[in-house]
Amino acid sequence: MTSEGSASSRRRGLGPIGRRLLLAFVLVALSSVTVLSVAAVIGTSKGMAASEDAQRSETAAAVAVQAGDAYATAGGWEGADLSAASAAATVAGARLVVRDSAGSAVFAPGQDSGMSGMGGMGGAMSGRGQVSEPVVVAGQTVGSVRLGFGSPATNAAQQIAWSWIAVAAVVALVAAVAVAWFVTGRIADPLARLADVARRFAGGDRSARAAPADVVAPGELGELARSFDATAQAVVVSEATRRAMAADVAHELRTPLAALQAGLEELRDGYMEPDAQVLAALHAQSVRLGRIVDDLSQLSSAEAASLTIVRTPVDLGRICADALAEHRRDLAAAGMDAQERLADGVWVSGDGDRLHQVVGNLLANAVKFGRPGDRVTVSVRAAGAQAVLSVADTGPGIAPADLPRVFGRLWRGVADTTASGSGIGLAVVREVVAAHGGTVRAESDGVAGSTFTVILPLIASPDVVR
Numbered sequence: 001m002t003s004e005g006s007a008s009s010r011r012r013g014l015g016p017i018g019r020r021l022l023l024a025f026v027l028v029a030l031s032s033v034t035v036l037s038v039a040a041v042i043g044t045s046k047g048m049a050a051s052e053d054a055q056r057s058e059t060a061a062a063v064a065v066q067a068g069d070a071y072a073t074a075g076g077w078e079g080a081d082l083s084a085a086s087a088a089a090t091v092a093g094a095r096l097v098v099r100d101s102a103g104s105a106v107f108a109p110g111q112d113s114g115m116s117g118m119g120g121m122g123g124a125m126s127g128r129g130q131v132s133e134p135v136v137v138a139g140q141t142v143g144s145v146r147l148g149f150g151s152p153a154t155n156a157a158q159q160i161a162w163s164w165i166a167v168a169a170v171v172a173l174v175a176a177v178a179v180a181w182f183v184t185g186r187i188a189d190p191l192a193r194l195a196d197v198a199r200r201f202a203g204g205d206r207s208a209r210a211a212p213a214d215v216v217a218p219g220e221l222g223e224l225a226r227s228f229d230a231t232a233q234a235v236v237v238s239e240a241t242r243r244a245m246a247a248d249v250a251h252e253l254r255t256p257l258a259a260l261q262a263g264l265e266e267l268r269d270g271y272m273e274p275d276a277q278v279l280a281a282l283h284a285q286s287v288r289l290g291r292i293v294d295d296l297s298q299l300s301s302a303e304a305a306s307l308t309i310v311r312t313p314v315d316l317g318r319i320c321a322d323a324l325a326e327h328r329r330d331l332a333a334a335g336m337d338a339q340e341r342l343a344d345g346v347w348v349s350g351d352g353d354r355l356h357q358v359v360g361n362l363l364a365n366a367v368k369f370g371r372p373g374d375r376v377t378v379s380v381r382a383a384g385a386q387a388v389l390s391v392a393d394t395g396p397g398i399a400p401a402d403l404p405r406v407f408g409r410l411w412r413g414v415a416d417t418t419a420s421g422s423g424i425g426l427a428v429v430r431e432v433v434a435a436h437g438g439t440v441r442a443e444s445d446g447v448a449g450s451t452f453t454v455i456l457p458l459i460a461s462p463d464v465v466r
Contacts, residue, residue, distance in 0.1 A: 335372030
């Protein structure tokens with residue numbers, strides 16, 4: 001079963017993080033829809049009221065003009081025909097009251113004249129349902145018209161508008177919840193699948209990996225899945241390396257231990273005399289054991305070099321000169337010639353003893369695999385912002401297929417079965433150089449020698465800094 005399938009079978013609906021995300025999305029959608037709906041209701045109400053007020057004012061102005069025409073025709077309010085003005089008010093849904101300039105009612109259909117007539121109209125002639133306009137004839141105000149519209153005519157329109165707003169709010173909320181559910185699933189499902197894969201990996205299933213769809217997903221979720229896969233692969237490689245190293249160490253220790261044990265048993269049983277030759281052979285096996293243990297200790301120390309190195313400004317050329325001087329006797333004993341090309345003032349920030357160990361291991365490696373008449377050249381130079389150290393030899397070289405593995409633990413090469421040593425020296429070089437923030441590489445064509453190049457960050461001379 002794939003990781004995606006197992007996660008799906010394990011999980012029903014949204015998990016805890018999915019529910020929290022969905023709740024957050026729904027709350028945001030609900031608050032947004034509520035704010036927009038309230039704003040729409042208020043805006044609609046105010047807009048309709050403003051439109052209705054403007055329409056009523058226009059109606060009152062038109063009625064005032066008709067009342068003025070009737071006044072001018074009759075030569076006064078006495079005998080004025082206000083039926084046209086009353087009809088216009090009735091069409092607009094209002095009741096008309098006409099007053100003269102003294103404030104006395106001259107027209108109030110169905111009511112007595114005077115203020116008593118106004119009281120009979122009740123709430124229809126009060127509040128925002130009442131609109132007044134002066135009646136002007138020949139530039140003089142001869143009276144006024146007052147229209148009582150009763151209940152606002154916008155109530156029905158507002159009810160319709162509010163109904164549509166409510167429907168739109170519900171539809172928007174449902175759509176928002178649906179989208180929130182979909183988005184939550186797109187976020188929570190990959191996380192749930194990845195959590196399931198992580199549990200299986202922690203439980204010992206080293207083949208557990210993120211689902212292919214999650215690996216190619218865009219954004220942070222895809223990055224998380226790819227990072228998990230890379231981490232899982234690194235753990236698998238590390239475990240394989242650890243097992244291989246344990247097997248290699250056991251193999252390296254088995255031979256001298258077996259020889260030492262066999263020799264001691266023969267001495268114990270009296271099959272051999274404890275003469276100088278036998279004791280020397282046993283001593284050689286114990287020395288080999290000690291050398292292997294020392295090499296392993298050096299590798300462990302080098303792997304923790306980032307915690308133990310003491311950085312100071314050091315002259316890389318001087319370190320190489322000192323290391324070469326220590327190994328000249330070994331080079332001469334192997335019949336090899338040594339040359340140096342060391343530039344002055346190539347300063348790096350690092351631990352002098354550790355860097356001395358790097359150069360010494362590279363020279364020891366050249367001696368180990370060199371032949372009489374071969375030449376070793378140690379060079380140091382500055383290249384831009386980098387210090388470049390190289391140890392080149394004219395020995396038998398390294399097979400191109402073996403170059404990626406030369407810095408591995410306990411690796412001595414397929415053709416190096418007769419070479420002494422544990423195969424840890426170059427691994428120590430790699431760890432120490434990495435702890436100094438540098439890189440090391442090996443180059444060879446497999447025929448005409450090998451070149452090991454160390455690149456470290458270059459710093460200014462301490463004298464210049466001071």
